[in-house]
Amino acid sequence: MPHLSTYVALADHSEQTLAESLRAVAEGHARQADVFHTCHTLAGWSDQHRQDLAPVVERYGEQEDVDEPERLRADALTNTREGEIGLLRDLQDLHLLATLVHSTWTVIAQGAQGLRDHQLLDVATSSRQETTRQLTWLTTRMKQAAPQALIVAS
Amino acid sequence: MRKRMFIGGWGYWDRMSTNSTTSDRVAKVFGEETPHPRGTVWPARVDQYLDEGLDEQDVDRWVQSACLLCSNGCGADIAVKDGRMVGIRGRAGDTVSHGRLGPKGLYGSTPWAASPDRLTRPLIREDGRLVETDWDTAMGRIVEVSKRLLAEKGPLSHGFYTSGQLFLEEYYTLAVIGKAGLGTPHMDGNTRLCTATSAAAFKESFGADGQPGSYTDIEHCDAIFLYGHNMPETQTVLWTRILDRTRGEDPPRIVCVDPRRTAVAEEATRTGGVHLAPRVGTNLALMNGLVRELFIHGWIANDWVAEHTVGIEGLRDIVDPYTPEHVADICGIDADDLRSAARIFGESDNVLSTVLQGFYQSHQATASSVAVHNLHLLRGMIGRPGAGVLQMNGQPTAQNNRECGADGDLPGFRNWDNLDHVRQLADAWNVDVMTIPHWAPPTHAMQIMSYAETGSIGFLWISATNPAVSMPESARIRKILAGDQCFTVVQDLFLTETAELADVVLPAAGWGEKTGCFTNVNRVVHLSEQAVEPPGEARSDLDIFLMYADAMGFTDRDGAPVVPWRTPEEAFDAWAAVTAGRPVDYTGLSYAKLRGPSGIPWPVNAEHPDGTDRLYTDGVFPTGTDYCETYGHDLITGGTVSEQEHRAMASAGRAFLKGAPYTPAHETPSDEYPLLFTTGRTVYQFHTRTKTGRARSLDQAAPDAWVELSPADAGPLGIDEGDWVRVESPRGAIQVRARIGRVMQGAVFAPFHYGHWDPDDLADADHRTANELTMTVWDPVSKQPTFKTAACRVTRLRAGDGPAPAPTNTASAPASGANDAAAAVPVTGGGSATSSRVLTETPRYALDPSQVGSSHVESSREDH
Known part of the structure; x- marks a missing residue:
């Protein structure tokens, strides 16, 4: 199972990246009260997923001798953009990061089933469900912001 | 039981009443009590106020209406003398109030109309100052800006912020102008501030808006739970109805959820109920604790739940951590008080719940209000006399704002995410389906203000509301309204704090100066007829909207005006037509029908020609995917459920049990702000x-x-x-x-x-x-x-x-004995004289379960 640990580490890292990016968007678009509060809430979910995963990370350990695939990790969103169209684009970036998290949990759940690792399967399943809710909110908010941002905003 | 048909006319009731008593209704907010036993009809009492120096013989005529000074919707007649409104009298035959009026309705309904500071001419801003002008100039300015912005930026440059105090004909006309004329999703009412959570909670649990319960539940329940609802302060006549039961034989117990020691809390103590005073912002923890107690003690109507709901397992998991001790910790209440309250809910056969701003305007509003539904659904306590829910409204016509779509929703409780629903409207209005904004949720009031702040909305029309005072973070709102980035039109009775900041101010006619209908909390529709002429050049809100529509030349696919009606009655009929087949069915209503003795609760149609006292008597809810008003939302994030996800739940007429965990409020006390x-x-x-x-x-x-x-x-x-x-x-x-x-x-x-x-x-x-x-x-x-x-x-x-x-005689009374100064605080009073008479014969109310058919109340649906 050389690469399962790689993917467990990827899940941990991509949740961290998503949480950091959500917080960056929250602060960058703090004037949009719902964006500010919801992004902080969703970042808290990602923190929790990492906490839930922590015992598994410990169990599998860091596998120093395994080569990670190239370009494994995505970078966090650190600088947010300005205005309504900037918000829209930032939400798209969050959506991309959340999609990476989602598919990572899908992949890990497959591995966990193969290994009959109940603890990991539970973490992957419950975390993926919440990632789906994160994605749903991002889509909802993008749909709400899009017409105004695309057609009217200067 | 007395069964006497209403025969109308004041003289009849005059003979059938006790002597009239005079009272100061500022001092005596609720008036004379008329206690009565459980299961019997609420006695009638006719309250009346006339300007000082006048008595009934001086009144030229009485004009049918209903009170507009809270959400209760008490039927009333307006007294007219020499072309002026000089007082008001309750309508004995009205199902809502049985003749009563509260202090606001008695004293506040008419004096404003003759106030010397009424707006009587339009105003426009010239060189920074508002100056009087004529209608052509004022409307010309509005149309010029509107057309320019439409040409430059399209309809999304336009926003409308309306009220909870106009008539349904006006809301519907505004909705059609916005959706079929302009095509903007930016329309909301101040109902967003007072009653949006009521609508949202209904949609999440039952699939569509619509009050399940009825005021008649008060006569048949074992217990009444008031959640964040200081009813004695907000709906005095409804509270009078409750007092007449708690002071009568076989009274219900009261359970009060409120951080203040209100009159409701005192009544809870008096009736052997419970006062729960949770920390502000912790309602959902409390509700989850109550729901958990039902599960723990098996106070669940299992068969009914299985047949009529979906989601019980998910809900059980969500509430599981909320033990009484954990809840006590979060909320700062006694764990045993929570247990006692849950026991009252769990062991009563019939509970009535009412909910208002303590939940709606607080943290986790929708989730907490939905939790009230969960309690009722788990016990199968809905759809029969005494077992009901009243998600209250704050304003008298808030319900119509929601029904007609002036809050951004689609008229007739249609689902903006359901293309068939949008097509029904496109066909009714004869416009292209793409004209109607339905590609995203409607823009809510705070977002409209946010767009106006940046100038993305450059044209904002505010009618009959005063956001400079009523919206959160006033300084920000004033800045938005005063700025040059957005052209603002305000239409109102007076130069309010908001109107002072406008670019154009339009003088509007008020209640009694125009005709229209409105619908109260428990779906009762009243007709309010014009009693007097508006002052000066003031015009009805309907006429103002029609004037704008005409000047803009909004047309349908055949080039005909998109708003073809000219009168309130024509607008009403057009509205009734688009409600066909929807839960909010007005097709059986007409002005002629509403000129009877009482308001009539919808749905009114061929199946229910006299209206409907309570919804969901068969336990079937409007949750079918093709019928529902919404597919639902994530209660924590607001993310929308998709059509496919909704269909997969196969709800088909079953109500949703939805829950969410408690989270701390957005702003909690700190060292700096303790x-x-x-x-x-x-x-x-x-x-x-x-x-x-x-x-x-x-x-x-x-x-x-x-x-x-x-x-x-x-x-x-x-x-x-x-x-x-x-x-x-x-x-x-x-x-x-x-x-x-x-x-x-x-x-x-x-x-x-x-x-x-x-x-x-x-x-x-x-x-x-x-x-x-x-x-x-x-x-x-x-x-x-x-x-x-x-x-x-x-x-x-x-x-x-x-x-x-x-x-001093309300929830703001001084703390008892805590301060020497309290003893020195004078008692509130000093209101003018009003008269009141209790009728010895109670009129017959068409749908009242105490009078209709058998008064037998079904036994409970216990099967645990």
Whole structure:
């Protein structure tokens, strides 16, 4: 199972990246009260997923001798953009990061089933469900912001 | 049981009544009690107010209407003399009020109309000042800006912010202008601030808006739970109806959820119920605790739940951690009090629940209100007399705003995410389906203001509401309205704090000066006829909207006007036609039918020609995927459920049990701001006092703003009754006098009614708007702003010259015995004389279960 640990580490890292990016968007678009509060809430979910995963990370350990695939990790969103169209684009970036998290949990759940690792399967399943809710909110908010941002905003 | 047909006419009731009594209804808010046994009809009592020096013989004529000064919707007749409105009288045959009126309705309904500061001509801004002009010039300016922006930026440059106090004909006309004429999703009402959560909670649980219960449930229940609902302050006549049961034979027990020691709390103690005073912002933890108790004790109607609901397992998991001790910890209540309240719910056969701003305007509003539905659904307590839910409204016509789509929703409780529903409207209006904005959720009020702030909305039309005082974070709202980035039209009765900031001000006719219908909390539709002419050049809101539509030349696919109607009655008929086949079915209603003795609750159609007292009597809910008003939302994030996801749940007529975990409020006390700031109402004022502030009896009872502090908090701060204090949050401050009152320790309560306008040109009125302190934040599902949870600090400024200007016979009463000064606070009173007579023969109310057919109340659906 050389690469399962790689993917467990990827899940941990991509949740961290998503949480950091959500917080960056929250602060960058703090004037949009719902964006500010919801992004902080969703970042808290990602923190929790990492906490839930922590015992598994410990169990599998860091596998120093395994080569990670190239370009494994995505970078966090650190600088947010300005205005309504900037918000829209930032939400798209969050959506991309959340999609990476989602598919990572899908992949890990497959591995966990193969290994009959109940603890990991539970973490992957419950975390993926919440990632789906994160994605749903991002889509909802993008749909709400899009017409105004695309057609009217200067 | 007496069964006498209503035969109309005042003379009949005159003979059938006791002698008239005179009372000061400022001092005696609820009037004479008429206690009666369980299961019997609420007796009728006719309340009346006439201007001083007038008696009934002086009245030229009485004109049919209903009261517009709270959401209760009491049927009333307007007294007219010499072309002026001079008083009001309750309608004995009306199902809502059985003849009663509250202090606001009695004293506040008519004096404003003849006030010398009425707007009588349009105003336009010239060189920074508002100057009088004629209608052609004012409307010309509006149309010029509107057409220019449409050409430059399209319809999304236009926003509309309306009211909870217009008539349904006006809302529907505005909705058609917005959706079929312009094609903008930016339309909302101030109902977003008062009742959006009621609608959202209904949609999440039952699939569509629509009040399940009826006021007649009061006569048949074993217990009444009031959640964040200080009914004696907000709907006095409904509270009178409850008092007539709690003071009668076989009374219901009252359970009160409120951080203040209100009259409801006292009645809870008196009836052997419970007062739960959760920390502000912790409602959902409390509700999850109550729901968990039902599971733990098996107080579940298992067969009914299996047949009529979906989601019980998910709900059980969500509430599982909320043990009484855990809840007690979060909420600051006694764990045994929670157990006792749950036991009352669990062991009663019939419970009535009512919900209002303590839930709607607080943290996790929709989730907490949905939890009330969960309790009822788990017990199978819905759809029969005594077992009901009343998600209340704050304003008299809020329901119509929701029905007609002036809150951004699609008319007739249609689903914006369902293309078939959109097509039905496109066909009715004969416009292209793409004209109707349905590609995203409607834009809620706070988002409209946000777009207006950046100029993305460059044209904002505000009708019959005063956001400069009533919206959160007032300083921000004033800046948005005053700025050059957005052209603002305000249409109102007076030059309100909002109108002062407008580019064009239009003088509107008010209640009694125009004709239209409106619908109260429990779906009762009333017709309100024009009694007098509006002053000067003031016009009805309907006529103003029609004038704009005509000038803009909005046309349908065949080039005909998109708004073809000219009169209120034509508008009503057009509205009724688009409700066909929807839950909110008006097709059986007409002006002629509404001219009877009583208002009529919808649905009214071929199946229910006399209307419908309560919904869901068969346990079938409007949740079918093709029929529902929404596919639902994530209660924590507000993310929308998709059509496919909804279909997969196969709800098909079953109600949803939905839950969410408690999360802490957005702003909690800190070292810098150690107290919780919460806002609310007093019985003597309505909204921003536009009408009640101009009624002498009411205004002198609550003439200026105040804050309430608990004795425990006031003591260490050196604050005594009547001292001037400064209350400050991270967003702003007010300077008002302090009442050492009945608010819970750690919380500060301020009434939200007071802006800088004052009928007596009171000095120092510039620092009293409670919303200076509130936050720009809203519920993720209902988008209702949170007015109840902010952090603040209080400092003493100086001694006052007497007690605080807060009423003493309501929830703002002084704390008992806590302060020597309390004894010196004079008792509120001084209202003009009103008359009242209890009828010895109670009229017959068409749908009242105490009178219709058998008064037998079904036994409960216990099968646990």
